[in-house]
Amino acid sequence: MEKSRQLLILYATETGNALDAAERIGREAERRGCPVRIVSLDEFDPSSLPSEKIVIFVVSTTGQGDTPNPMKAFWTYLLQRSLTRQWLENTDYAVFGLGDSGYQKYNFVAKKLDKRLADLGGTSIIERGLGDDQHPSGYEGALDPWMSSLWSVLYNENRQLFPKGLDISASDTRMLDQPKLHITYLDLDEVHLKSPAGIDDSLENGERALNIPIKLRRFVELTMDIASASPRRYFFEVMSFFATAEHEKERLQYFASPEGRDDLYQYNQKERRTVLEVLEDFPSVNMPFEWLVQLTPPLKTRAFSISSSPLVHPNQVHLTVSIVSWTTPFKRKRTGLCSNWLASLDPHQRVCIPAWFHKGSLPAPAPSLPLILIGPGTGCAPFRGFVEERALEASKSIPTSPILFFFGCRNEQNDFLYKDFWISHSQNGGVLSEEKGGGFYVAFSRDQPHKVYVQHKMKEQCVKIWDLLSKGAAVYVAGSSNNMPADVLAAFEEIVATEGGVSREDAVRWLRTLEKGGKYHVEAWA
Ligand SMILES: Cc1cc2nc3c(=O)[nH]c(=O)nc-3n(C[C@H](O)[C@H](O)[C@H](O)COP(=O)(O)OP(=O)(O)OC[C@H]3O[C@@H](n4cnc5c(N)ncnc54)[C@H](O)[C@@H]3O)c2cc1C
Ligand SMILES: Cc1cc2nc3c(=O)[nH]c(=O)nc-3n(C[C@H](O)[C@H](O)[C@H](O)COP(=O)(O)O)c2cc1C
Structure with a gap:
């Protein structure tokens, strides 16, 4: 496929929002008939950037104006002095940033990336978009209008990019892809006969499968956040395909549409509606389990600062955890998943907790530093x-x-x-x-x-x-x-x-x- 007839979407995320945004941009492009590749920046070889014709960057800002981890090596590469001002002369690009205007360095990464790409000779095809957590609809408040402009600009420049045209028909938005996951169900005695856990390379198109026999309940408990996190907008779109009651289908389609975006935000994110609650509110929806696994937010890690000195408490880590709870605009009591779970533990029992250690933004000070x-x-x-x-x-x-x-x-x-x-x-x-x-x-x-x-x-x-x-x-x-x-x-x-x-x-x-x-x-x- 000629590179001028496809979109490359490069994203960098710390907590998953930029991936969601990248996938949304990708879906919208595909509906217009344009093939896309969606690649995390840490899986992309930066030296091949000049050979790309059209690149959409979707990057968040973390820390205090810092690049997300998967972007670090790419950014270091881009800052090399040896790169000339013509390095990207054949590359058109667009940048969408995700940030929070409550932070001093609002969308700093998207802004500096945009500037650096231009300095290296890249052509910006559209003013950068800046998604803001503070917007009533979150980053999607800026993403929707930005995408509309993006499609118009791209279509005007190269009509072949969108063989299905700029304005996709309702039937295109009502077609659903196959879920990305395939799940094999085994009887309990079959599990022991099957080969042990491992990678299955025998699939078509070079696809690989992770083969781990696991009990359904355990799988859900370990990986899917069904009872705490709110589902994404695409969840509602997919639900609408599987709703059998007409009024539910209509409501779900409205939620998934640009017009319904703010109402969805109030119903879903503001109320911190969980996947289980949403499914209960739309009882006619019979979503296949593959879709449910794919679209349920994964159980994410929570960050807590270490509040003990390793010299004073060797082999120990102390945490200071605030037990999160709040009341939503509709007076529903919500609680934080991890802090409440930690608070429910019995200090006299030994409980193993998975933990990952990351360097934060507060370096340990030398004793002589005031x-x-x-x-x-x-x-x-x-x-x-x-x-x-x-x-x-x-x-x-x-x-x-x-x-x-x-x-x-x-x-x-x-x-x-x-x-x-x-x-x-x-x-x-x-x-x-x-x-x-x-x-x-x-x-x-x-x-x-x-x-x-x-x-x-x-x-x-x-x-x-x-x-x-x-x-x-x-x-x-x-x-x-x-x-x-x-x-x-x-x-x-x-x-x-x-x-x-x-x-x-x-x-x-x-x-x-x-x-x-x-x-x-x-x-x-x-
Ligand atoms: C680098 C770093 C260090 C941190 N260190 C600490 C620490 O030492 N101690 C500590 O207690 N926390 C710390 N936090 C914050 C902590 O990670 C979050 O509070 C975490 O989400 C708590 O997990 P939880 O599962 O209990 O709550 P979650 O289930 O994750 O729920 C928290 C989420 O609920 C929502 N929410 C919470 N309150 C409200 C409200 N009033 N209105 C609307 N929505 C609300 C927000 O979206 C919030 O992100 C740190 C965070 C970071 C990024
Ligand atoms: C620890 C932390 C630090 C952040 N720092 C910034 C910042 O400096 N500037 C900014 O604009 N947004 C900042 N944000 C907001 C994120 O960019 C925003 O929530 C974004 O949607 C996250 O996207 P991601 O999930 O793709 O990483 C920060 C968020 C967190 C949790």
């Missing part, structure tokens, strides 16, 4: 490890620098996490004690008529903060991604401007230099 830590709520988790490690170092007469720690919670009585721990380290010459040049300050947001947050406590301690910054301190911020990181940064700007006697613009530049020098770290989560 620290300013801001960690309201469970944001204090990583700093518990920092403080106990520094206390251990101090007890071994290793020279240590002071720590200023700003903690925040609602009430002193209810959610003052590790109260005794912090207080003990802030007394008797401890690493947080004022006599050692450190300090421990708490903002109880609801213990008085007006709200008090960490940024208010920081401003009260502006002299100490500026003093420590002047001595080369590093800043670490952890916790809620809502407003906290931006409010904390604004407080730093104010402190640097007033205490350092510079303009606000200079203070902003000063903090940017601090960040570039690897001394301003943020790890925030929704």
Whole structure:
């Protein structure tokens, strides 16, 4: 197939949204008769990019404006100085980014990728699209109009790309592909006769199958999130094919259509409707199990910061987990799957929990580095490890620098996490004690008529903060991604401007230099 008559969709995802978006773009192109290849960036050879004619990039931003893991090697390749300004002169490209405008570096990866591709001579065929978690319909709010423009531009440039035309007929959207999975059901005694688990290479077209006999119930429990995560939009589209009651079919088709997008968002994501609940709401749907397996969101891993020092607690990992629960707009009580499961465990029983360890965005500080830590709520988790490690170092007469720690919670009585721990380290010459040049300050947001947050406590301690910054301190911020990181940064700007006697613009530049020098770290989560 000539490369000018097909689309290559390259995606990079951290938590799966960019893959969903890439698959949606792919499905829409295929419905117009255009063959597509959808490839994760870590499976793509970057040196072959110039030989591609049309490439659609779908990339999310993670960390603090960081590239998702599968994009790291590709991005390093793209930054090589040896690549010329004509390197991509034969390549047309489009970029769709997924991000959250609550973050300071909103859609940073899509923006920098777009710029770099243009610098390398690539031709941008359409202004980049920026999906935003804050939009009432999530990233799809931007994806729908962006895709419409994309199809028009591509069609106008090369009509052969879409043999079925630009506007697909209703019958095209009502055709369903085959599910990607094939499941073989075995009787229990057959399982023992069959070959052991392994890879089956005997399929056609070079396809391979993973052969693992497993009980159905166990399979569902281990892989499918049927009782917590909300299904994606495509789930509703596929359901509509298998609905036998006309009114259900119509409703599902509406949900899957661009017009129904916002209503679907309110019904599904906002209410955190689960796969089981959705299936219950549409009882006439008889979805084949293969489809259910393919479309049910996979059980995803949850991230928790390690809140213990490996030196103080060798072979142990402590977590500080907030038990998630909330009420939806329709007053339905929802609970977080993992935190509630952890909370339900009996501490006296040994339970094996699968765990993966990743380096986060908060590098372990050297003992000699002065620290300013801001960690309201469970944001204090990583700093518990920092403080106990520094206390251990101090007890071994290793020279240590002071720590200023700003903690925040609602009430002193209810959610003052590790109260005794912090207080003990802030007394008797401890690493947080004022006599050692450190300090421990708490903002109880609801213990008085007006709200008090960490940024208010920081401003009260502006002299100490500026003093420590002047001595080369590093800043670490952890916790809620809502407003906290931006409010904390604004407080730093104010402190640097007033205490350092510079303009606000200079203070902003000063903090940017601090960040570039690897001394301003943020790890925030929704
Ligand atoms: C790098 C990193 C480090 C983290 N460290 C910690 C830590 O140390 N301690 C800690 O407690 N958490 C931490 N988190 C956050 C934690 O990963 C999430 O809270 C996680 O989703 C909890 O898992 P769960 O299964 O209990 O909840 P889930 O089942 O995953 O449900 C959580 C989801 O529910 C939704 N939700 C939650 N509250 C509301 C609400 N009020 N309104 C609407 N929707 C809501 C959101 O979509 C949220 O993502 C960290 C996150 C990251 C990315
Ligand atoms: C830990 C974390 C860090 C994030 N950092 C940013 C960021 O710096 N800028 C941004 O625009 N969005 C940020 N986001 C939002 C994601 O980009 C957004 O949720 C996106 O839909 C995720 O897509 P993915 O599942 O393909 O990775 C962050 C999300 C998480 C969970």
